[in-house]
Structure formats: structure tokens, C-alpha cells
Amino acid sequence: MWEIIRSGGPIMVPLILCAVLSIGYIIERWWVLSKVPNEERARVELEELEHVLMTQGEEAAAQQALGGKGVLNYVFAALMKRYDKLMIEQREFRDTNERIIELASAGGAGELARFIMMQKELSDIKDELVYEVDEAGKTYLGKNLSILNTIGHIAPLLGLLGTITGMIIAFRSIAVAGTGDPKVVAGGISQALVTTATGLIIAIPTIVAYRYLAKKADASRDRLEVYGHAFANSLIMSGLGKQETAD
Secondary structure, three states, rough: OOHHHHOOOOOOOHHHHHHHHHHHHHHHHHHHOOOOOOHHHHHHHHHHHHHHHHOOOOHHHHHHHHHOHHHHHHHHHHHHHHHHHHHHHHHHHHHHHHHHHHHHHHHOOOHHHHHHHHHHHHHHHHHHHHHHHHHHHHHHHOHHHHHHHHHHHHHHHHHHHHHHHHHHHHHHHHHHHOOOOOOHHHHHHHHHHHHHHHHHHHHHHHHHHHHHHHHHHHHHHHHHHHHHHHHHHHHHHHHHHHHHHHH
């Protein structure tokens, strides 16, 4: 085996590195995706965090999500972080919104202007949180998949590079020693064949694994996003409750 690897020349170094990375990331992604909770477990995690949110507040819920493991806790934590930023942005524009409401009321809109403004704010917040659910799910479940995709595409190119360099070595040997002895070109041809085969051996299973894992990640995200949306609604309702209490 070592003789075969050595016969491939210096291009075998990045090819072996690609093989090691591919195996490592395939195992890592398979392990993560195998730990995605089923619907029953996901519902339990959602209800537990909603209970903490309603009884102990956002800070306690954030600590629980950050201390937990798995894709749902990651999504829940990302949602609360994004929600806090949205609330800061909303407070920054409160004076502007109040001025708009005053102008609309002066034009005869009355309380309808305030209602429309509140509806728009809630709609914008919900849209942002729905987007965050999708992005957080992609980030957690799709992590390192792009690396597998890259390895699957560059491994054959590295093999082709090895083929070209091997043929260059072979033709250079022919130019120096002639064609009388086949051993003269054996080294270059061996390098060309070994690197080509190695690149394909790495690329084919890597691409197959990438396609499978990417499809599994998308299916898991689609299945679990409803729980992220439900928690986003809980965050909004909790915020509305705080505003009513403050008023």
C-alpha cells in the first residue's frame, strides 16, 4: 500500500488529506443528523421551554436553550437572540412610529392608525423570526456539508493534476533516454494512474454521502421548523404580555 501511495508522487499528499477530511465530516454529520429529535421529543422540548418562558421569563428560557443540546435548542437560542435585537430596533423607532400615528390621527384615522402600525410591527417581527428559524436550521444541520461538496469536486481535479504531472515526467524521460526501455516511463505513468484512481475513489463516495446527508438535513429541517415557528409565536405573545403590563 505504501509503495502505491509513494508512486503517486506529491499530489497524493492533498488527496490523502481530502480522504481524511471526507471520512471525518461524513461521520460527524451522520452522528449529528442521527440525533435529530423525533416529533414526540421535539414537542416535549418545545413545551418545556415555553413553560420556562411563561413562568420565569426570557432570560431563564435563553439560559436553558443555550445549555441544552441539539438542533431545536440551537434554533430556540437563535430565535431569542434575534428577538432581542428586534425589540431594540423597535424601541429605537418608537418615537418615529408615534409621530406617524399622530399625523395619521390628525388626518382622521384615529385609533385605526395605531392598530395598523401595531399590525405591521408584529408582521415584520414574525417574518424576521420565521426567516431566523430557517437560517438557524440550515446553519446547524448543514454545517460542514459544503466542505464535503468541495472535496467531492476537487478530488478528481487533483487526480487530473497528478495525471498531467505524471505524463510530463514520462515524456521528459522519453526525451532524455529514448523509448528503448519501458522502465524509463514507468514512474510517470504510475503517478498518472495512481492519482487519477485515488481522486475518483475519494470523490465518488464523498459525493454520494453529501447528497444523502444534504437530503436528510433538508428533510429534518422541514420537519422541525414548525416547532421553531411555534416558539416564535410564544416569544411574540410573551412580548405583548409584557407591553400590556407596562402600559
